[in-house]
Amino acid sequence: MHETPPTVLETYQEQQKPEKKRRPNWKALLFVLIFFAAVLLAVFLKSPLSALSYIEVKGNHQVRYDELLRAAGLQKGMSFWKVDTDEAEAQILKTFPLVESVDVQVSWTGEAVIAIVEKSITGLVLTDKGFYRLMQDGTVLDRSESGQAEQLPVITMERAPKLTPGQKTTSADLLELLKQIPEVKREVLDQVSEIHITGDEQWQIYMRDRFEVRIPARHFADKMQDYDRFRNALGKDKAPGIINLLESNYYEPFGQQAETEREGSDA
Numbered sequence: 001m002h003e004t005p006p007t008v009l010e011t012y013q014e015q016q017k018p019e020k021k022r023r024p025n026w027k028a029l030l031f032v033l034i035f036f037a038a039v040l041l042a043v044f045l046k047s048p049l050s051a052l053s054y055i056e057v058k059g060n061h062q063v064r065y066d067e068l069l070r071a072a073g074l075q076k077g078m079s080f081w082k083v084d085t086d087e088a089e090a091q092i093l094k095t096f097p098l099v100e101s102v103d104v105q106v107s108w109t110g111e112a113v114i115a116i117v118e119k120s121i122t123g124l125v126l127t128d129k130g131f132y133r134l135m136q137d138g139t140v141l142d143r144s145e146s147g148q149a150e151q152l153p154v155i156t157m158e159r160a161p162k163l164t165p166g167q168k169t170t171s172a173d174l175l176e177l178l179k180q181i182p183e184v185k186r187e188v189l190d191q192v193s194e195i196h197i198t199g200d201e202q203w204q205i206y207m208r209d210r211f212e213v214r215i216p217a218r219h220f221a222d223k224m225q226d227y228d229r230f231r232n233a234l235g236k237d238k239a240p241g242i243i244n245l246l247e248s249n250y251y252e253p254f255g256q257q258a259e260t261e262r263e264g265s266d267a
Helices: 008-016 026-046 065-072 085-095 172-183 220-234 256-266
Strands: 054-058 099-106 111-118 121-127 130-135 140-144 154-157 192-197 202-207 212-216 241-245 249-253
Touching: 054 065, 065 085, 065 111, 085 099, 085 111, 121 172, 130 172, 154 172, 172 192, 172 220, 202 220, 212 220, 220 241, 220 249
Parallel strands: 054 111, 121 154, 154 192, 212 241
Antiparallel strands: 099 111, 121 130, 130 140, 192 202, 202 212, 241 249
């Protein structure tokens, strides 16, 4: 039996039916995107765009810029993807006892920032081997032949202890003095030229205006406050002499004590 051929109307209606849309192959599309992303990433990693182009150090006053970079293992031109910020921070703290805290940040723009906080250097101790910088907690830093560039009071001792960089001093007198120095007002401390720790019960302070101050041992901070008030009361025109801040506060010209002692011995 022959099939009845479609009419013209049926043929037209069949042609007007919308074609079924094909669903996109999302897996293939995702694969293509991943492929091109990997290619772009590989090109980026090998291009100058992924290199460190700028390294900034903040907060350093005693530690040099190039020394910090060397300890952190950072240099311009290296890929910032190779920078381990935790390891860089650990190496800086290990290398420099002077550094109290450090924070290393690296951005995708190729910029690195090393922000450090340094411990304060309190005193400059003179020994027969040169000058040593010490921190408030007694930690010894490095040794230098001359301390002229330091804006710190020079500490001298009749029996100077052995000082080793990276270790704390064992001198009780020196530890006590270092702890008290930051308690003195900056404008008063700037007037101090030398602090001489003797083996007796009094220390000698030499001022930049040629006055000598004598204080009880281990009473530096309190007695320097007394000195500030006493020195201002003397007036600017007062001739240099000895300011005694022992049991009582008084001034005497240089040579008067030696003369008094000589007269006493003659009697």
